[in-house]
Amino acid sequence: MTSHPAFPPPPGARAYRLRTGRGEFAAVDSSPGEGRDVAGVVLMLPGFTGSKEDFRLLHEPLAERGYRLVAVDGRGQHESDGPEHDETAYAQRELARDVQAQAAALGVPVHLVGHSLGGQIARAAVLLDHSPFLSFTLMSSGPAEISVSQQQRVKLLRDALAVMSMDEVWEAIRAMGPPEEVGGPARGFGDEEQMRRRWLGNKPAQLLATGRQLCSEPDRVAELAAVPLPMHVLSGAYDDTWPVPVLDDMAVRLGAHRTVVEGAEHSPNAERPLPTAHALADFWDGTRRG
Template sequence: MSRPATFVPPPGARAYSLRTARGEFAVVDAPVPDGVEPRGVALLLPGFTGSKEDFNPLHVPLAERGYRTVAVDGRGQFESDGPENDESAYAQEELARDVLAQAEAIGAPVHLLGHSFGGQISRAAVLLDHAPFLSLTLMASGPAQISVSQQQRVKLLRDALAVMTMAQVWDAIQAMQTPEEVDTGSFDDGLDNRADLRRRWLGNKPAQLLAGGRQLCTEPDRVTELAAVPMPFHVLSGALDDTWPPALLDGMAVRLRARRSVIEGAEHSPNTDRPLATARAIADFWDVHPN
């Protein structure tokens, strides 16, 4: 998961519940500051076990480039409500239709960006209806299912959720962290941040995690379908990634005829690993595809 340095919205941004035709969704909305020419609006979708706060480091640099950014918790994710145990509510098409409603509520057309699992949901939304979107950026999100090693981790999580509470699973995750991981960035952003990370974990609905984990492990390759959609694409990733190897993303970019950005010094979460370089790459792409 991405681990934002803070759960406090950045200067100028506000957190609120976005009302849509499919319910309310928790968002962080960062407007363009006074004195900067507005260039567009973007909807940002976080990854599996992540949240809208994963994009906190991107809001200010993107606002300075003229882009209002709205990061959202998906259905059953952190501060957005959803059924506790009904996995059917989190079917990919249901989540994709939520995205279409979110875009309409913030004022389509918008640029769409999805990180990891959020990229798969973004892709599904575009395949349902691309009209609300100016472009699609897939950030650390690959063509099909996640790597075998990550599938094994998801299976462990799914098995744990079958017999443990969310709080017990969190405690088990903490117990598995080595001192080196704690010291170098696994849950190392200070006691208050670890408390926020725990609060975020407990906010997730178990059915959402179970359904999302299954989707990550079984997602088919839909790149050919996506390539037929008449819109611009951007494939962005860190230089290292064990969820979808960068070479796999290189090939996907070719198939999509997409812009390809590789963020040096970043891994699966370039949004938090190297936010300024990531924001620059995103804005450079959006600048070429204005409203």
């Protein structure tokens, strides 16, 4: 079934609902041109308050490199349904099982990419079972909880959600200007009404549960380092959510490939999409050669 997205899909991509063993998830899917070989399939997970549209500027350059990109909204996020008030539905293990189901629905092993919160959910999925994945890229996603300054901002959001409607919280966010983890990189991709529709698509329970996860995530780098997958840590040159030296250290601990995208901050996928796409494709090409 075709969805009717708040944001039109980028050229060459289609929006639909990905049917899985754990329900349907809104997806935007693009492939190389007709007659071209597919070098690999990529599954991308957005961050807190984000959506599949956060990757819209990566579709065309990755298709040019031969990669099929499937970006999804997580459970209770933007255009994917989920319970309104049941936070247990958004426990990290449940979200990780969703990722496993999404990969299974695509029918082939995939290159997994998670941005920010999406990276921590993706990490949990890899630790459950790494066999559906060809590689794992943590994009602007760190080893444990977010920085103190971002924890304070997420707490403000959680406190607001406890006493205000989603509409009222949206007006407050617009008035104060969104922090890095509240508002998402797609805020520059659409007009005010599109962004408001995206915000209102989020389920309050999902925001409360995942906000709590961001502020309390333990360091699981040692567990992840034991997983036999090629790994990649990609970030901008500055990041207030997880400082860049923290991401550098995580990459060393993982034995991971490391990319720093100059001129980008927390969302290199949106701020510097071409060098980000090229760095991703170069890494995946390297795993094929390996």
